[in-house]
Amino acid sequence: MLKTLRKIASIGLVSEAAPQTDAVLRVRSALDERITSVLGRALCIRHVDAGSCNGCELEIQALGNPYYNLEGRNLRFVASPRHADLLLVTGPVVRNMEAALKRVYAATPDPKLVVAVGDCGCTGGILGECPAALGRVSSVIPVDVAVPGCPPSPVRILQGILTAISATA
Amino acid sequence: MPMRRWWDRAQPVVGAPGARGLGVGREEWLQVARDVAASGGAFLSLWTTLNDDGARGPATDSPGDTAVYCAYLTDQGVLIAELALPREGEEPTYPGLEEIFPAASRLQRAASDLSGMRSSDPDTRPWLNHERPYEFIRVDGEGVHEIAVGPVHAGTIEPGHFRFSVVGEKVLRLEAHLGYVHKGxxxxxxxxxxxxxxxxxxxxxxxxxxxxxxxxxxxxxxxxxxxxxxxxxxxxxxxxxxxxxxxxxxxxxxxxxxxxxxxxxxxxxxxxxxxxxxxxxxxxxxxxxxxxxxxxxxxxxxxxxxxxxxxxxxxxxxxxxxxxxxxxxxxxxxxxxxxxxxxxxxxxxxxxxxxxxxxxxxxxxxxxxxxxxxxxxxxxxxxxxxxxxxxxxxxxxxxxxxxxxxxxxxxxxxxxxxxxxxxxxxxxxxxxxxxxxxxxxxxxxxxxxxxxxxxxxxxxxxxDPSWQNWPALEYAIMGNIVPDFPLINKSFNLAYSGVDL
Structure with a gap:
């Protein structure tokens, strides 16, 4: 116990400042003001892997590490789409995940936001050319913000999330 | 040493050190597997030609043949057995390896979904093809109920479906159904x-x-x-x-x-x-x-x-x-x-x-x-x-x-x-x-x-070795309680995309 406490004290706070929003990532901006007025600054996120190679998942997981400190920014991953305000979707959507993705989208209460993560989520990418893939996320559900990269860095993903929930960017 | 004769007959394959390839007949296909198992070797992988690619392996020269391949890990290196299958007939079959190497079962089912070539093993449920509902193996008995999890999981991980048969909190059986991120x-x-x-x-x-x-x-x-x-x-x-x-x-x-x-x-x-x-x-x-x-x-x-x-x-x-x-x-x-x-x-x-x-x-x-x-x-x-x-x-x-x-x-x-x-x-x-x-x-x-x-x-x-290790997870969880599953699953940390392909 003493070692644990000593470790916590010796590391201290390593969290870094949040990145700025980036209007370039925005795909559409139909719901912004309504959502920000409803949500305030807290946001619940549900991640859905719709066919990814698992690379984007690793960078999404990194958002929880002490440097990016997602929860410290009032952003939180939740276990069910019914608790979520925003869906973070990776991968080209593949045939075997199409129904699940549509059901997750339907189960997420309105108003809701969708951020497509990674080259495959944004354009289909290298995996989107596979025969059992349907391509980009927006070909199956509406997308608000698209964050390219293979995989995009946690800073870039965080920028995408913040852009989605800011009314102005 | 029964492995010796296969090894002597095999031809060198380039790439991995010591790799060899071996063309075999239907009877030999099973005998090679038995001999590998008896000599302490490991089953690595199984695949077939795809129906339209006309692939040929180390032992066949004619493009257009269909074949099934099996890779084993032996003391000397990888041994790839190739069984050529005639094209005539609607769905060519080959002798299944499940009894000798249980991990072969899902690979055979996946290969069947991709190429139509079937093994002779009894489990013929589709693996990658999700068009019809999956027939899970049911556990009967008083107080037994099922918990269905996935394909979308609670954490930031890849999708797959787990079907638990439980009594109270105790897991009697787990059956995983994967293939959700199959891309082709x-x-x-x-x-x-x-x-x-x-x-x-x-x-x-x-x-x-x-x-x-x-x-x-x-x-x-x-x-x-x-x-x-x-x-x-x-x-x-x-x-x-x-x-x-x-x-x-x-x-x-x-x-x-x-x-x-x-x-x-x-x-x-x-x-x-x-x-x-x-x-x-x-x-x-x-x-x-x-x-x-x-x-x-x-x-x-x-x-x-x-x-x-x-x-x-x-x-x-x-x-x-x-x-x-x-x-x-x-x-x-x-x-x-x-x-x-x-x-x-x-x-x-x-x-x-x-x-x-x-x-x-x-x-x-x-x-x-x-x-x-x-x-x-x-x-x-x-x-x-x-x-x-x-x-x-x-x-x-x-x-x-x-x-x-x-x-x-x-x-x-x-x-x-x-x-x-x-x-x-x-x-x-x-x-x-x-x-x-x-x-x-x-x-x-x-x-x-x-x-x-x-x-x-x-x-x-x-x-990916997760093909071999997913079925082992189903055994490792037996008798444990449901709340320990995330811990046990994480201790295996197996690939979904890597096996769904």
Whole structure:
């Protein structure tokens, strides 16, 4: 116990400042003001892997590490789409995940936001050319913000999330 | 020695050291499998030609034949058996291997979905084809009920479905149904320029990008007769050990968290981030995609960058050792790890479990030691083996391997040989066949590759050891309670994309 406490004290706070929003990532901006007025600054996120190679998942997981400190920014991953305000979707959507993705989208209460993560989520990418893939996320559900990269860095993903929930960017 | 006669008859296959290929008849197909099993060899992978690609393997010369292939790991190296199947008849069948190697079952079912070629084994349920509802095996009895989980899971992980049959909290049976992230990667390989296929190989399973792209390049370079510069080979080992270290460090944090010790996740996820940032500073990317390229490496390291990377590795490993002490002394963590999800050695051997999970159950295979390829031919690697087979054993193997990877990294980075980072590469001749085999962080990663006309790929089959280890997870959870499943599952940490392909 003493070692644990000593470790916590010796590391201290390593969290870094949040990145700025980036209007370039925005795909559409139909719901912004309504959502920000409803949500305030807290946001619940549900991640859905719709066919990814698992690379984007690793960078999404990194958002929880002490440097990016997602929860410290009032952003939180939740276990069910019914608790979520925003869906973070990776991968080209593949045939075997199409129904699940549509059901997750339907189960997420309105108003809701969708951020497509990674080259495959944004354009289909290298995996989107596979025969059992349907391509980009927006070909199956509406997308608000698209964050390219293979995989995009946690800073870039965080920028995408913040852009989605800011009314102005 | 019954294996001897197969080995003598087999023809050399380029790529992985010692690899051989063997054309067999229907009766021999089963006899080879029995002899491999009897001699303590392992079943690695099984695949077929796809219906339209007209692939031919090491033993058949005529394109247009259909065939089924099976790769085994023997003491001398990989042995690939090829059974040619006549095209006449609607759905050609071949003798199933399930009784000898249980892990073959799902591979046979997946191959059947892809090519229509069926094994003679009784379980013919589709695996990758999800058009109809899956028929799970039901458990009857008083008080038995089912818990259905997935495909979308509660955490940030890949999708798959788990069907638990439970009484109260006790798990009687688990059956996994995967294939949700099936993209058709094998078919996508067909026709791609063979000198660009490493990019797709790296994305078979993003956490094993180095392992898959190296195995792909190993096969390809053997087929083209390309001599990879010694410096590039050492840099590849740097990347492979960084991938192993990063994944082990991440898993150790997640395992602490699943045992109710959030401190572990905070500390290890910080260490992983430190490592990724150092990797990014050295190689220009946090994850090592597209860095192992045909002929060598896409990026070289200056000695200053290598030294900076070594400093971070040293710091991460030193902190990991300190945290191991904290895990070991934490009674709550120890209580959750010990005896949870136990996979005993005889069962692990019967199921043909591979890699890290196998080493935690007393099966001491590590390709870096057993069938080393350059540069591991000139490096000493200490195998990490535990006998317990429980979560604690899999945690201990990760700690030991992380430390050993750190040691290897410091050795590699301090003595990088001079030379070029890559050699020139030509496309191999039409019909050339090669195999790559690399010990990734999960275990042996195999890529079987065949060239088509004009520098294209005729057929490429990538194999992740998770194929072997998923069925073992179903046994490891039996008799445990449902709330321990996330912990036990994380201690295996198997690939979904890597097997769904």
């Amino acid at each position: 990667i094998e078919r996508r390989f067909c026709g791609l320029p063979i000198l660009e296929g490493h990019r797709l190989a790296a994305r078979v399973s993003g956490d094993s990008a180095v392992a898959f792209s190296w195995a792909y390049c190993q096969a390809l370079e053997g087929m083209s007769g390309c001599a990879v510069p010694r410096r590039a080979v050492w840099l590849r080992a740097v990347c492979l050990e960084l991938e192993r270290l990063a994944n082990h460090v991440a898993d150790l944090g997640a395992l602490g968290n699943d045992a109710g010790f959030a401190f572990g996740l905070a500390q290890f996820s910080r260490l992983k981030e430190d490592l990724l940032r150092a990797i990014s500073a050295a190689f220009g990317r946090r994850y090592l995609f597209d860095i192992v390229v045909p002929g060598g490496m896409a990026v070289d390291l200056s000695q200053e960058t290598a030294d900076a990377l070594a400093d971070t590795v040293r710091a991460v490993c030193s902190e990991a050792t300190e945290l191991r002490g904290i895990y070991d002394e934490h009674e709550g963590v120890r209580d959750r790890f010990t005896a949870a999800g136990c996979l005993e050695t005889p069962l692990a051997a019967r199921l043909g479990v591979l890699g890290l999970v196998g080493r935690a159950s007393g099966l001491g295979r590590d390709l870096r030691v057993d069938v080393p390829w350059p540069p591991y031919t000139e490096l000493y690697v200490a195998k990490a083996v535990q006998q317990g087979g429980d979560v604690a054993a899999r945690v201990a193997v990760r700690f030991d391997e992380a430390r050993e990877s750190g040691r290897l990294l410091l050795q590699l980075l301090s003595a990088l040989p001079d030379g070029e980072r890559a050699a020139a590469m030509d496309s191999p001749a039409d019909g050339a066949f090669g195999v790559g085999l690399v010990e990734g962080w999960r275990g042996p990663v195999l890529v079987a590759l065949q060239a088509g006309p004009e520098g294209s790929i005729r057929r490429c089959h990538p194999h």
